[in-house]
Amino acid sequence: MPLSPDVRALSPDTKARPRDPERLTRRRASHAADIPGLVERARGGDPRAVARLVSLVEDGSPELRTIMRAIAPLAGRARVLGLTGAPGVGKSTTTSALVRAYRRRGQRVGVLAIDPSSPFTGGALLGDRVRMQDHATDRDVFIRSMATRGHLGGLASATPQALRVLDAAGFDVIMIETVGVGQAEVEVASLADTTLVLVAPGMGDAIQAAKAGILEVGDVFVVNKADRDGAQTAVRDLRNMVALADTGEAAWKPPIVSTVAPRDEGIDDLTAKLDQHAAWLDSSGEGVRRRRARAGAEVAAIALAELRARLGALPGDARLGQLAAKVADGDLDPYSAADELVASVSPAGAATSAPDASLDASLDAAPDAASPPNMSA
Numbered sequence: 001m002p003l004s005p006d007v008r009a010l011s012p013d014t015k016a017r018p019r020d021p022e023r024l025t026r027r028r029a030s031h032a033a034d035i036p037g038l039v040e041r042a043r044g045g046d047p048r049a050v051a052r053l054v055s056l057v058e059d060g061s062p063e064l065r066t067i068m069r070a071i072a073p074l075a076g077r078a079r080v081l082g083l084t085g086a087p088g089v090g091k092s093t094t095t096s097a098l099v100r101a102y103r104r105r106g107q108r109v110g111v112l113a114i115d116p117s118s119p120f121t122g123g124a125l126l127g128d129r130v131r132m133q134d135h136a137t138d139r140d141v142f143i144r145s146m147a148t149r150g151h152l153g154g155l156a157s158a159t160p161q162a163l164r165v166l167d168a169a170g171f172d173v174i175m176i177e178t179v180g181v182g183q184a185e186v187e188v189a190s191l192a193d194t195t196l197v198l199v200a201p202g203m204g205d206a207i208q209a210a211k212a213g214i215l216e217v218g219d220v221f222v223v224n225k226a227d228r229d230g231a232q233t234a235v236r237d238l239r240n241m242v243a244l245a246d247t248g249e250a251a252w253k254p255p256i257v258s259t260v261a262p263r264d265e266g267i268d269d270l271t272a273k274l275d276q277h278a279a280w281l282d283s284s285g286e287g288v289r290r291r292r293a294r295a296g297a298e299v300a301a302i303a304l305a306e307l308r309a310r311l312g313a314l315p316g317d318a319r320l321g322q323l324a325a326k327v328a329d330g331d332l333d334p335y336s337a338a339d340e341l342v343a344s345v346s347p348a349g350a351a352t353s354a355p356d357a358s359l360d361a362s363l364d365a366a367p368d369a370a371s372p373p374n375m376s377a
């Protein structure tokens with residue numbers, strides 16, 4: 001049995017498991033009434049309140065909708081940075097260095113480290129914890145690892161909602177670290193205002209980045225481990241590839257920054273480039289466009305998950321059986337059968353009307369948007 005969110009949030013350092021289900025229910029009930037209080041405390045900078053809200057959201061708690069309603073007017077201020085790159089390239093070290101830099105400016109920083117549950121990369125969590133230790137006692141830094149739990153792509157399915165919680169809690173900068181293998185880069189880009197793609201010298205990362213199509217999502221490129229041989233070559237390779245991918249005059253030209261993250265070298269240069277990107281997002285209107293695409297993808301994902309849940313809960317498994325028989329016998333085509341099924345779960349016209357074009361665009365921006373974000377039990 002997994003640890004209940006209550007236990008985890010209230011006593012993060014103990015492994016105590018709830019023995020008494022009734023007590024747990026009472027505790028749940030008493031907390032259920034206090035979402036506004038939690039939100040209030042989270043906004044006041046109480047790390048426990050933030051942790052608890054994130055846990056509730058991550059676990060798809062029954063209070064999820066109440067929380068989302070309560071924080072909706074509070075969100076939308078934070079700057080969201082996505083960091084991606086091959087395993088071991090230095091994402092956590094760079095994140096940690098950026099946390100230090102933003103803290104020096106007096107900004108509050110949230111970090112969501114997406115921990116791949118894949119057996120190939122197990123152990124990343126521990127590494128992250130160690131590297132993030134510097135900030136463990138700072139109330140204005142919140143760090144949370146989120147499991148991907150088999151969700152395709154690199155992001156944990158509740159990442160957009162956790163992001164919302166941190167945003168509403170008043171964090172000025174929120175960083176999302178994902179191990180970039182395949183789909184993850186593109187996914188993180190759909191959540192972030194600014195996407196940082198990290199490479200390291202001598203790993204052929206730049207070439208692989210090009211192959212995986214992540215050059216398109218990078219707003220700022222970082223050649224980390226610049227203390228190693230081949231850094232200049234990596235910068236040159238990247239510069240050539242970025243130049244080739246370039247799309248016109250007005251568009252942002254992704255800069256390439258060299259860093260040695262453990263020594264904070266290049267970090268000031270990096271924050272300067274990130275500031276420039278933020279300014280460009282504001283002046284070009286691209287920032288608003290990205291935020292709308294992000295919200296659109298979030299809504300679409302929730303709606304699709306809801307539809308899927310309702311379809312799964314159809315009393316008429318029998319109905320599906322009938323339709324299936326017709327399709328198998330060639331009496332009905334599968335699209336018409338699916339239309340019938342969808343029409344049977346929604347009020348007439350609601351789900352059968354053509355999807356809005358802008359929603360389609362958002363879905364394109366988030367290829368994995370069709371996965372359920374948070375299926376409440």
Ligand SMILES: Nc1nc2c(ncn2[C@@H]2O[C@H](COP(=O)(O)OP(=O)(O)OP(=O)(O)O)[C@@H](O)[C@H]2O)c(=O)[nH]1
Nearest residue numbers: 087088089090091092093124179224225226260261
């Ligand atoms: N020489 C050198 N080592 C670095 C640099 N940055 C990070 N490292 C080391 O590289 C290793 C991996 O760094 P992480 O920050 O954990 O890399 P990561 O990309 O977060 O790794 P995963 O999350 O496991 O994918 C650590 O041992 C770091 O100390 C750097 O600029 N130079």
Ligand SMILES: [Mg+2]
Nearest residue numbers: 091092124128
């Ligand atoms: Mg890491």
